Amino acid sequence: MESGGSGGGGKVFLCLVLALLSVVSAEIFFEERFDDGWEDRWVKSDWKKDENAAGDWNHTAGQWSGDVNDKGIQTYPDYRFFAISAQFPEFSNKDKTLVFQFSVKHEQKLDCGGGYMKLLSGDVDQKKFSGETPYSIMFGPDICGYSTKKVHTILTRGGKNHLIKKEVACETDQLTHLYTFILRPDATYSILVDNVEKQSGSIYSDWDLLPPKKIKDPEAKKPEDWDDKEYIPDPEDIKPEGYDDIPKEIPDTDAKKPEDWDDEEDGEWTPPTIPNPDYKGPWTQKKIKNPDFKGKWKAPMIDNPDFKDDPDLYVFPDLKYVGIELWQVKSGTLFDNILISDDPDYAKKVAEETWGKLKDAEKASFDEAEKKKQEEEKIDDEKDDAAGNESDEDDDEDDDNDAENAIGKHADDTKGDDTDDDTDDEDFSKHDEL
Ligand SMILES: *[C@@H]1O[C@H](CO)[C@@H](O)[C@H](O)[C@H]1NC(C)=O
Numbered sequence: 001m002e003s004g005g006s007g008g009g010g011k012v013f014l015c016l017v018l019a020l021l022s023v024v025s026a027e028i029f030f031e032e033r034f035d036d037g038w039e040d041r042w043v044k045s046d047w048k049k050d051e052n053a054a055g056d057w058n059h060t061a062g063q064w065s066g067d068v069n070d071k072g073i074q075t076y077p078d079y080r081f082f083a084i085s086a087q088f089p090e091f092s093n094k095d096k097t098l099v100f101q102f103s104v105k106h107e108q109k110l111d112c113g114g115g116y117m118k119l120l121s122g123d124v125d126q127k128k129f130s131g132e133t134p135y136s137i138m139f140g141p142d143i144c145g146y147s148t149k150k151v152h153t154i155l156t157r158g159g160k161n162h163l164i165k166k167e168v169a170c171e172t173d174q175l176t177h178l179y180t181f182i183l184r185p186d187a188t189y190s191i192l193v194d195n196v197e198k199q200s201g202s203i204y205s206d207w208d209l210l211p212p213k214k215i216k217d218p219e220a221k222k223p224e225d226w227d228d229k230e231y232i233p234d235p236e237d238i239k240p241e242g243y244d245d246i247p248k249e250i251p252d253t254d255a256k257k258p259e260d261w262d263d264e265e266d267g268e269w270t271p272p273t274i275p276n277p278d279y280k281g282p283w284t285q286k287k288i289k290n291p292d293f294k295g296k297w298k299a300p301m302i303d304n305p306d307f308k309d310d311p312d313l314y315v316f317p318d319l320k321y322v323g324i325e326l327w328q329v330k331s332g333t334l335f336d337n338i339l340i341s342d343d344p345d346y347a348k349k350v351a352e353e354t355w356g357k358l359k360d361a362e363k364a365s366f367d368e369a370e371k372k373k374q375e376e377e378k379i380d381d382e383k384d385d386a387a388g389n390e391s392d393e394d395d396d397e398d399d400d401n402d403a404e405n406a407i408g409k410h411a412d413d414t415k416g417d418d419t420d421d422d423t424d425d426e427d428f429s430k431h432d433e434l
């Protein structure tokens, strides 16, 4: 309905200005692309070092990538605890949108382990950063077996970790994926995977951060005359006269005393008994719908005296660190492009410039690597066949054993995870127990 080109042009111009303004006004609290010098900004924790169970970090783009020079940090070796963190100038997200974004690549075909990150508040001894260290927000993918493939989003309030009540699926392949959590001052949130919104809503309804607004009135009692029986015996159904006298068994009238029966030697002959066709079991009165049935009694809901709204429910007043704290059976998870900002548009732009720009090349590089792997396996097989080499079969057996062992391990892990799910509100520390 625009009458001339100039109007549309003006609009485009305005949009451009707004877009520029929004980018210009973005506040960046922390940004890490893991260029050289990253080690000066990050502190590896000493956690689990004395048990020789502390994992390390490989500064690499990984086995496949869109750009071999675009490095991140990757967990290694297997069966380790990983804990690393970086500090940024303390800030509060009051009256601000909080955007927490990073990319994760599970090169190892992760079957049980986390790929999440944490935001921590207050003062943290980074050398002692561990699974026990309290955190404010935990966010990112978590995979275990077939049952757990989710984006964890945990918010901490009053020392308690609260899990999101909605399911958000995470990516499970071996490519880089981008995870974004946005928390706004109107207490709404969004979770994005690869720049696409997968979940959104209010932190009031999707986490149990506050006690419930309404509760069942604990004082209320079911009225004495409340009839909650849906069925009652039919008073018109009366037991027929003599019903209880009908015997269960009767003598078999067809039976005959055997010819050779000797009353003197064998005793008096009595015919065997058979089930009585007239016997219908114990009498039960028919039931009818109760005309006075009032439905099941429910206590009325009242305002919860313990409920106190918190207009700052979304606020984390002293955010100061970002950390990765994981237990991994199989290592190879690569983190990159961490961003903490107040501007979802800026985050989107960074996402496009990093993950978005490289994802196709990375896919091609991955396909190439897979092809090469398959060809090598084929050549090995052919070599072995040509030499009549039997050890190939042994290899397969070994593989099976490995797989079985691995599944046993992961099943345990799944169990641990499930148990924890019940106690998550108290203390979410799935990987600490291990
Ligand atoms: C580090 O990553 C590169 C590339 O994926 C790999 O070749 C190398 O073996 C890794 N080093 C360690 C110690 O894992």
Ligand SMILES: *[C@@H]1O[C@H](CO)[C@@H](O)[C@H](O)[C@H]1NC(C)=O
Pocket (backbone or CB within 6 Å): 383, 384, 387, 389, 390, 391, 392
């Ligand atoms: C059989 O295979 C193994 C492992 O692939 C190899 O080390 C060995 O040299 C092979 N033997 C023959 C006779 O080809």
